[in-house]
Amino acid sequence: MDTIPDTSSYMTAGFIVTFVTMGIYVLSLYIRNQNLKRDVDTLESLQAEKPKSKK
Amino acid sequence: MVTNKQPVTRNASPSLLKATFAIVRKDLAAELRSFELISAMLVFSLLVIIIFNFALELDVKVRQSVTAGVLWTTFAFAGTLGLNRSMSTEKDRGCMDGLLLAPVDRSAIYFGKAISNLAFMLIVEAIVLPVYSILYNVNLFRLDLIGVILLGSIGYTAVGTLLSAMSVQTRTREVLLPILLFPVAIPVLLASVKASGSLLAGAEFSEILTPLNILIVYDIVFISVAFMLFDHVVEE
């Protein structure tokens, strides 16, 4: 084969997919982390309130 | 304490066989009284074959190449139906707890359930095969084909029994079993289809040797693995 076939659009698509997927995964880790932290805060404040309300 | 425990462990191995067959006998006796499971599996299998008949236009030419595939798809689907039902009756009626409380080795429960599941599957296959033979005018009653079906069914129920014990304990229950079972059972289904297809096409024995070896290896590996893991699945 003398001429190199032009497949750069496939290449671009490949790299975009890679970065987007990894980005989404990292984002999902971040969001889950934030949600859990909020849960911990809420639950801890609930726990702190509980003994008071009982008394 | 130690001296007290010694005889129990020594007795465990001879009673394993007895306990296993007690469970098999129990399952078969319950089944013979109602025919719930077998009739459901059987009717389901026949319906699947009828659907395949129209979906694939099973004329003489097509039939030759797809018979093995149709048969194994039918067996696999009917198999999950039976596996699900046999485990969920144990679970629902609280029989599983009874079995777990019984002073028998846990592996006896696994082997007992696996053998009775295998028996149900074989009974259904034994009825489906002649029906298929009559409907499509192919002779499926060949010793070598029956051997392949036996090997394939053993591997399928060995994994299926373990996974159904797991899936009945989840929230999604029946829905989950095929999802868990099919990806793990792909090797055994592939090898079975391959071996049965070659046999029906009249291939030499040497050609069937590879899938046959795979079936045997799969059976041995998965029976031993499932038997070792079963303890962790029913533990309460």
Next chain:
Amino acid sequence: MQPKPTALKILDVVSIIVLAISTYLALFFAPTELVMGQVQRVFYFHIGTAWVGLLGFVLAAVSGVIYLVTKDMKWDRFEVAAVEVSTMFFFLTIVLGSIWARPAWNTWWTWDPRLTTAAVTELIYIAYFMLRQGIDDPEKRARFGAVYTLLGGISAPITFMVIRLFRSIHPVVVGAANANQDKLSMTGDMKIAFFFALFAFTIIFIDLIWHRVRLSGLEEKVEQLKLKVSM
């Protein structure tokens, strides 16, 4: 939750740097492949993700066994992390392979042993998460998860072997011959990009797993707090 350890912070930065370098190497440093053209540059990431996907699968099965023996929840956390990160990477492997296959073999998909096994493995991963989702008791969830990763870990290589053995009877599109040619005709610069991609994805893999394990720790804390509060 403990504050983020310094080592993890450093690893985060290193991951981003190696990913950038690996991208540079794949896009600009490595020469253009003569037969397939630019799309071959995807190959470095394809191999990198496949390697960590496989590594994660093996690690998950191993930590499943260790969990069943020790019953220590930390192995369960590690197992979940390994499976989840591998699921993501294996998905990338399959998509990149597809993108590569389209111009190279003129088809998005071939039932080649590697591709098929990758797809089956991905399905096992998904089944694993569905199984875990249906169980409320964390201890039982861990036990069942470990059993299933172990079954999957044994079955996947057999699937690969089976498809490969039957390929001689069932011919597939070019496949193996082509890929071997690539490997043989790799020039020095290509090799640098290739090995650096393997290294880079290993670092990223470790980094992501670490984060995921910490997330599981947090999940566990929330579950315990919920129990405490509801009591």
